Amino acid sequence: MFRSLRRLSRPRVNRRAVGAVVVAATLSLSACGMSEDTTASGSGAENTTSCQTRTPVRLVLQWVAQSQFAGYYAAKEKGYYDAECLDVTIQEGGVNIVPQQVLSAGNAEFAVSHVTKTMATREQGADLVNIGQVFQRGAYLQVAWADSGIKQLADLKGKKVGSWGFGNELVLFAAMKGAGVDPAKDVTVVQQPFDMSLLLKREVDAAQAKIYNEYAQLLETVNPETGALYKPEDFSAISLQDAGYTSLEDGIYARGDWLAEDANKDVAVKFLKATYKGWGFCRDDLAGCVEIVLNNGSALGQGHQTWMLNEVNKLVWPSPDGVGTVDQKAWDQTIKIAIDAKVLKADPGEGAFRRDLTEKADQELKAEGFDITGEGYKPETVELTAGGK
Numbered sequence: 001m002f003r004s005l006r007r008l009s010r011p012r013v014n015r016r017a018v019g020a021v022v023v024a025a026t027l028s029l030s031a032c033g034m035s036e037d038t039t040a041s042g043s044g045a046e047n048t049t050s051c052q053t054r055t056p057v058r059l060v061l062q063w064v065a066q067s068q069f070a071g072y073y074a075a076k077e078k079g080y081y082d083a084e085c086l087d088v089t090i091q092e093g094g095v096n097i098v099p100q101q102v103l104s105a106g107n108a109e110f111a112v113s114h115v116t117k118t119m120a121t122r123e124q125g126a127d128l129v130n131i132g133q134v135f136q137r138g139a140y141l142q143v144a145w146a147d148s149g150i151k152q153l154a155d156l157k158g159k160k161v162g163s164w165g166f167g168n169e170l171v172l173f174a175a176m177k178g179a180g181v182d183p184a185k186d187v188t189v190v191q192q193p194f195d196m197s198l199l200l201k202r203e204v205d206a207a208q209a210k211i212y213n214e215y216a217q218l219l220e221t222v223n224p225e226t227g228a229l230y231k232p233e234d235f236s237a238i239s240l241q242d243a244g245y246t247s248l249e250d251g252i253y254a255r256g257d258w259l260a261e262d263a264n265k266d267v268a269v270k271f272l273k274a275t276y277k278g279w280g281f282c283r284d285d286l287a288g289c290v291e292i293v294l295n296n297g298s299a300l301g302q303g304h305q306t307w308m309l310n311e312v313n314k315l316v317w318p319s320p321d322g323v324g325t326v327d328q329k330a331w332d333q334t335i336k337i338a339i340d341a342k343v344l345k346a347d348p349g350e351g352a353f354r355r356d357l358t359e360k361a362d363q364e365l366k367a368e369g370f371d372i373t374g375e376g377y378k379p380e381t382v383e384l385t386a387g388g389k
Contacts, residue, residue, distance in 0.1 A: 051085040055267055058108040062093045065296045067309035068212065068250070069112065070289050071134065071316075075278025077292045084270035100128055103253055109264075110271060115248040115331065116338045117167050119348050127256035130353035132272050132324035132361075133331075134279065135250040135315040140171050140240040141215055143199060144206040150236055153179035153243060159205035162192035167343070172208060174337045175245040196221075211239075212311035216304055220388045229386060248334045249315070252324070256351065265357065272361040276323045280370060282309060283317050286380055304388025310379050317374035322362040326353045 061069050072090055075081050081088040091108065093099055099111035100118045104126035111118075115130065122128045142161070144150035150159065153175055161176075161183075163169040173183045183189060190204050196217050199207035209215045215237065223230045240246075252272065258264050282289035290305045298305060319325065331353065338344040362372045 051082070054082070054085050054087040055270075056087045056089070057110065057267060057271060058089045058091060059110045059112070059271075060091045060093060060097070060099045060102045060108040061112050062099055062114075062250070064092045064094065065293060065298045066213075066300055067290065067293050067298075067305045067312055070282045070293050070309050070312065071275055071279030072112070073278070073292050073296050074281045074289050075274045077295070078278065078281055080274035080277045080281075081271070084274045086267070086270055086274065088271070088274075100126065100253065103255060104128060106255070109254060109258065109267070111253045112250050113253055114167070115251060115334045116170055116343060118251075118253055119335065119338065119352060120167075120343055122348055122352060123344055123346075128253050129256045129259060129351065130251045130326060131254050131259070131268055132252035132275070132358045133248055133326040133353070134252060134275075134324060135248065135312075136319055136327065136330070137315045138171065138241045138246040138249055139210045139212055139311070139315055140168075140245075140247070141209045141211050142172060142206050142238045142240065143196070143209050143215060143218065144236045144238075145199070145202070146234055146236050148205055148236065150206055150238075153238060154181060156206060157181050157186045159187055160190050160203070161187045162190050162198050162204040162207035164192050164194060164208055168208060170337055170341045170343060171240050171245050171247045174340055175240045175243050177340075178243070178245065206238075209237075211237075212308045212315070216307045216311075216384060216388065219384045220304065220386060222386055229384065245337065246330055246333060247337055248326075248330055251326075259354075259357075268357050269360050269364075272324060272358055273364055276361060276365060276372070277370060279316055279323060280374075283313050283374055283377055286310060286313070301385070301387065301389035303382075303385035307382045307384055307388070310382045313377070314379055317377040319373055320375070322358070322366075322372045323374070324358040324362065326355060326358075 059072060061072070065073065076088055076090060099113045100121040102108050103111035104121060118128050118130070149155060156176060163172055176183050181187060190198065192198055192204065192208055196207055196209065196214050198204045200221060218235060219230055219232065221230055222228065223234070252275065254268055259268060286306065286309060290302060290309055293305050294302060316323065321327065335344065335347050339346065366372050
């Protein structure tokens with residue numbers, strides 16, 4: 001039921017990491033000697049490191065290589081994991097790869113997943129813990145044609161509403177109920193593929209989208225009537241976040257029993273520290289970070305990946321309490337949405353997330369001169385191209 005999020009339909013998929021056999025090594029605390037050049041800047045300056053050993057860890061993503069996961073790829077390519085004496089293997093997700101299940105089975109040390117999906121797996125008995133909430137904001141949209149008359153959620157009543165399912169409908173249904181629209185009675189819910197084809201063909205009145213991915217797909221499509229790309233004014237995009245229904249998305253998870261070992265807690269701090277530094281690099285060097293993503297086998301073009309990273313950066317930055325810090329109010333709202341949708345029976349309670357590891361990572365980064373809040377962050381203006389090339 002809770003499968004990994006699948007994004008834009010793709011002509012080809014890089015499967016280098018998917019299904020690869022990763023030989024597990026016994027985790028041990030690395031001995032790491034740092035040179036004098038250890039200052040971390042907001043632009044992501046590389047560290048010079050001399051490690052006696054590197055601790056092998058595995059990270060499983062929700063989907064294949066794309067800018068949604070840019071910070072992890074940047075941390076690896078820029079040497080930030082190496083600088084923390086970690087040997088990180090990034091395993092891509094896929095149709096049949098569920099990150100939280102891979103993690104709970106002990107086939108990875110860290111996983112990227114959504115709060116709702118991971119807490120559902122936790123409720124089923126898996127000891128999964130959020131140790132870093134990278135995405136501080138949600139990205140769900142419900143998009144209709146501008147000429148449809150749909151301007152707000154209440155206007156969906158009596159309409160054909162597209163949804164991906166697999167847990168992605170939870171926020172939408174909660175927002176609809178809040179607007180007085182019963183998803184079970186007042187609309188026709190249509191199973192939507194992971195693209196915008198149904199909306200483009202007007203087979204649904206409104207379609208589900210993430211602002212960093214599927215919404216861009218619409219704007220990368222040529223309008224047959226004009227011969228030019230569609231424009232934002234051609235559509236009506238309803239932000240579920242603006243409607244008051246933020247649900248926390250990509251966060252970093254580990255197993256509680258694994259974290260019980262002091263050595264593993266140290267490994268987790270190092271992993272978080274390097275990862276946040278990677279996201280800092282992507283914040284401060286958009287083009288350079290996109291190049292890293294493309295070099296890691298993304299099948300989506302440079303134009304699409306640039307849009308995606310620019311929008312993803314808005315979900316991460318600014319982070320007023322420090323990058324990766326869980327906001328209690330946003331967490332509580334996310335859990336409430338899941339309980340109201342009967343995905344969770346009860347609040348997972350204490351232990352479902354912990355701040356101490358991120359706090360330590362952020363403290364060390366701040367001491368090294370890294371900007372952990374990104375208060376001065378300003379997104380760039382990205383011009384989309386046909387097909388996202």
